Structure formats: structure tokens, C-alpha cells
Amino acid sequence: MRNLPALFIVLILLVWSGYGIGIEWSLFKDLGNSVRFVSEHWFPPDLSNSGAAWRAMIDTLQMALFSTLAALVIAFPLSFLAARNWSPGLWLYNGSRAVFNFIRSIPEIVLALIFIPTLGLGPLPAVMALIIHNIGVFGKMISEMIEAMDDGPLEAVKAVGGSRLHVAVYGILPQMLPLIFSQYFYRLEVAIRTCLVLGIVGAGGLGQMLYNDFKQFMYQKVTYEVLLIMVLVTAVDYTGAFIRKRVK
Amino acid sequence: MLEITGLTKQYSGEKEPALQNISLTVREGEFVAVLGRSGAGKSTMIRCINRLVEPDTGSIVWKGRSITGMNTRELRSLRREIGFVFQHFNLLPRLSVLTNVIAGRFGMMPSWRSVTGQFTEADRKLALEALEEVGLGSLAAKRVEDLSGGQRQRVAIARVLMQQPSLLLGDEPISSLDPVTSERIMRYIGGLHRERGMTILLNLHDVNSAKAFATRIIGLSGGRIVFDGPPQQLGDQELLQIYPLD
Numbered sequence: 001m002r003n004l005p006a007l008f009i010v011l012i013l014l015v016w017s018g019y020g021i022g023i024e025w026s027l028f029k030d031l032g033n034s035v036r037f038v039s040e041h042w043f044p045p046d047l048s049n050s051g052a053a054w055r056a057m058i059d060t061l062q063m064a065l066f067s068t069l070a071a072l073v074i075a076f077p078l079s080f081l082a083a084r085n086w087s088p089g090l091w092l093y094n095g096s097r098a099v100f101n102f103i104r105s106i107p108e109i110v111l112a113l114i115f116i117p118t119l120g121l122g123p124l125p126a127v128m129a130l131i132i133h134n135i136g137v138f139g140k141m142i143s144e145m146i147e148a149m150d151d152g153p154l155e156a157v158k159a160v161g162g163s164r165l166h167v168a169v170y171g172i173l174p175q176m177l178p179l180i181f182s183q184y185f186y187r188l189e190v191a192i193r194t195c196l197v198l199g200i201v202g203a204g205g206l207g208q209m210l211y212n213d214f215k216q217f218m219y220q221k222v223t224y225e226v227l228l229i230m231v232l233v234t235a236v237d238y239t240g241a242f243i244r245k246r247v248k
Numbered sequence: 249m250l251e252i253t254g255l256t257k258q259y260s261g262e263k264e265p266a267l268q269n270i271s272l273t274v275r276e277g278e279f280v281a282v283l284g285r286s287g288a289g290k291s292t293m294i295r296c297i298n299r300l301v302e303p304d305t306g307s308i309v310w311k312g313r314s315i316t317g318m319n320t321r322e323l324r325s326l327r328r329e330i331g332f333v334f335q336h337f338n339l340l341p342r343l344s345v346l347t348n349v350i351a352g353r354f355g356m357m358p359s360w361r362s363v364t365g366q367f368t369e370a371d372r373k374l375a376l377e378a379l380e381e382v383g384l385g386s387l388a389a390k391r392v393e394d395l396s397g398g399q400r401q402r403v404a405i406a407r408v409l410m411q412q413p414s415l416l417l418g419d420e421p422i423s424s425l426d427p428v429t430s431e432r433i434m435r436y437i438g439g440l441h442r443e444r445g446m447t448i449l450l451n452l453h454d455v456n457s458a459k460a461f462a463t464r465i466i467g468l469s470g471g472r473i474v475f476d477g478p479p480q481q482l483g484d485q486e487l488l489q490i491y492p493l494d
Contacts, residue, residue: 150341155300156351162354163324169363174340177342
């Protein structure tokens with residue numbers, strides 16, 4: 001029963017946080033309100049704006065793709081500096097790690113709001129926010145992947161007199177590639193959802209369309225937009241699975 | 249000649265040093281097998297020689313050059329001339345057998361060229377020859393994941409052949425192989441010794457292989473040398489010193 005104290009702590013945290021958010025079971029007696037709201041107002045989906053909605057979906061996908069790919073390209077070389085088993089110097093290691101942690105700690109919505117005065121409304125502030133945030137995320141993820149690599153191939157490349165670059169390209173990269181793909185697709189999915197939320201601050205795409213329609217009580221349009229989001233996320237998920245299967 | 253003097257290594261967080269004041273001279277052309285229990289310091293000693301592990305104190309001199317005093321650049325050029333075979337083969341995953349063999353020449357290639365995978369025809373030809381020599385010429389295009397343990401170690405030996413080293417180090421190269429495959433790998437290594445005159449220094453778990461192939465046996469226990477002599481001198485008494493009972 002060594003786990004008993006841990007279980008106890010989890011219980012205390014659950015009660016403490018639940019109390020804090022004012023959870024009250026009796027409120028859920030009126031769950032019927034939500035069911036009625038959806039069933040009476042959200043169906044059938046309104047397809048009248050279908051063309052615009054599809055274009056908005058593509059916009060959202062492009063925003064998420066561009067920002068995650070750009071972030072990956074920037075973070076990838078930097079994350080080698082932030083990996084203890086590759087970094088050429090302690091100050092580079094600590095410095096790059098600190099930068100990753102700092103930029104990851106800034107919420108994306110704050111970054112987007114900061115960029116609006118410069119870039120105006122539209123996708124760009126959201127894209128910048130996503131790039132910056134994802135550099136931090138990829139940097140941390142990839143550098144920790146590098147640190148978790150099997151030492152063997154690294155040792156082998158060093159032992160034949162290979163350079164640090166050889167170690168990275170032949171010792172580390174091939175081991176890491178499948179992991180990078182699977183993490184990338186996960187981050188792409190997260191970025192799509194963030195893009196939707198950033199629609200609230202005028203980032204365009206499906207998120208903004210959904211938010212606007214919701215504010216104008218056009219719930220049947222919202223239904224169609226939600227369906228498109230599901231299509232998009234599912235498509236990304238299947239593409240990711242397909243590529244993961246290929247890269248082994 | 250390989251001269252090790254006063255070699256000491258203590259890993260941080262460990263109570264006992266891994267190596268305590270090791271001194272050892274290996275003449276060129278010797279085949280030295282290093283025996284000892286797990287944790288006796290065998291891996292540390294062999295890895296100090298090409299500085300995969302940084303020694304704390306002591307000096308290592310190979311053919312008149314001080315390995316312990318080398319900077320990064322000198323160390324790289326030294327490592328080209330020293331082959332190394334590992335217990336777990338340490339091939340480069342997800343790459344072809346041929347690329348793995350070509351890797352033996354990384355130390356001799358300009359980085360920009362090899363990093364983009366643009367190997368010369370000469371490199372490919374040499375790699376194929378090395379593969380033929382270990383009997384794996386037909387597997388050049390295979391990925392290393394498709395190979396058996398014994399085949400992988402032969403690829404690792406082909407990688408060593410690419411380096412054309414004068415010294416071969418090995419950290420238990422047969423410990424994860426079955427007896428028949430082990431015998432075969434030991435015969436390859438024995439061939440490198442006899443036919444190419446390589447100086448060989450191997451950590452081994454298997455006393456019989458050591459006796460059958462080595463010209464000299466070193467016993468390590470608790471980070472110190474407790475036996476040093478020809479295989480004929482290794483009797484039960486000596487073995488008890490190398491492998492003390494708890």
C-alpha cells in the first residue's frame with residue numbers, strides 16, 4: 001500500500017480544485033436545456049454558405065500548416081544546441097533551453113494580440129503567435145528526444161572520427177525521424193484548434209466564421225462549420241497515421 | 249606501441265572509481281583480451297583509449313602521440329585510425345548496410361559532402377569490397393534492421409575495414425551473439441590480427457574465446473589489473489583472482 005499517500009494527495013487536489021470552480025451536481029439536473037437548445041436550433045445544418053466555409057477551412061489548414069512547418073524548420077537545428085548529449089557548450093545548452101522555456105510560456109492569444117497593431121487583423125498575427133509558440137514546443141520536444149536517443153550509433157560515429165555534424169545527421173537524425181513525424185502531426189492538430197480559437201481575435205478562417213455565426217444566432221451554420229472542423233481534424237489524423245506507417 | 253600510465257577514472261555519483269591507476273603497455277601486433285566481471289572497469293578502460301570516455305588522470309600514448317593531450321581536431325584524426333566494435337554493434341539505424349559501411353570513412357570525408365549523402369564512387373567501391381570480405385556483399389542495399397545479430401556485427405567489422413586501422417578496440421563484441429556466431433566473429437577478428445597485423449584489444453566475457461584467440465590476457469577486478477600474462481598462464485587460481493567469488 002505504498003501508493004496510498006499518492007492516492008490521498010490526488011483526492012485532496014480533486015476536492016480542492018472542484019470546490020474552487022464551484023462544481024455543484026444539482027446544476028446538471030437542467031442538462032435538458034442544452035439538449036433542447038441543440039436539437040431545436042442546430043439542425044439541420046445550413047449549407048447555404050458551403051463554398052465560403054470550405055474556403056475558410058482551407059485557410060485554417062494553411063495557417064496551421066505554415067506556422068508549424070516554419071516553427072519546425074527553425075526549432076530543429078536549435079534543439080541540437082539544447083540537447084545535453086550534443087550541445088557544444090554549456091552556455092549554449094542553458095541559453096537555448098531558457099529561450100525555449102520563455103517563449104513557450106507566453107500564451108498564443110497574448111502573442112496574437114501583441115502582433116495585431118503591427119500586422120493588422122487577419123491570419124498573420126495568429127500565424128506569428130503559432131510560429132513563436134511552436135518553436136518553444138518543438139525545441140523542447142526535439143531536444144528531449146535527442147537526449148533520449150540510444151547512445152550506440154552516436155558513439156559509433158564518434159569512434160570512426162566523425163564530426164559533430166556527422167553525429168547529428170547519421171547518429172541522431174535517422175533514429176529520431178519517425179518520432180518527429182508523429183509529434184509533428186500531433187502539433188499540427190493542436191495548431192488547427194488554436195487557429196479556431198484565435199478566430200475570436202480576428203484571425204480569419206473557420207474559427208472566425210464560427211464565432212461570427214454564433215454571435216448572430218445562426219446555429220445551423222455553426223453546425224455545418226463544426227462538421228467541417230471534424231472533417232479537417234480527422235483528415236489530418238489519417239494523413240499522419242499513413243505517413244507514420246510509411247516512415248519506420 | 250600503446251602505453252597507458254596511471255589511468256584513473258571515477259564517474260560522478262559512484263562510490264568506487266571505475267579505474268584505479270592502470271598502467272599497461274601493448275606492443276604492436278599483440279592480441280590482448282581483457283577479462284573481468286561486469287563493473288570491473290573493462291568498458292571504461294577500452295573507451296578511454298579513443299576517449300569515448302574522458303579519463304580523469306593518467307596518460308595514454310599511441311605510436312608516440314599522446315592521446316590524452318589531444319584537442320578535438322587531433323582526436324578526430326586519431327579515431328580514424330582506431331577501429332572499434334561494440335557489444336550492440338551500434339549500426340546507424342534505418343540506413344542501408346552500404347551506408348553503414350561507408351560510415352567507416354566519415355573521419356576522412358569533408359563534412360558537407362558526407363552529410364548530404366554524396367559519397368564518392370571510390371567510397372562505394374571500397375565499402376562493397378569490405379562487405380564482400382565479411383561475406384555480406386549481397387546485402388549491401390538492405391536496411392540494417394533486416395539483418396541478424398551476427399550479420400550486424402559483420403557489417404560493423406566491414407565498417408572497421410573501411411578505416412584500415414592499425415589498432416582495433418572491442419567492447420564485448422560477441423556477448424550478445426550465440427556461440428556459433430561468436431566463434432565466426434572471433435575468427436574474423438583473429439584474421440585481422442594475423443593477416444593484417446592489427447593490434448587488437450578486446451574486452452571479452454568468454455574465457456575460452458580469450459584463451460583461443462588472444463596472445464595475451466589482462467584480468468581486471470575492481471578497476472585494477474590483477475592478471476597480465478599469456479593464455480597458458482591463466483589457470484584456475486588466476487581465474488579466481490579475476491572473477492572473485494562474493
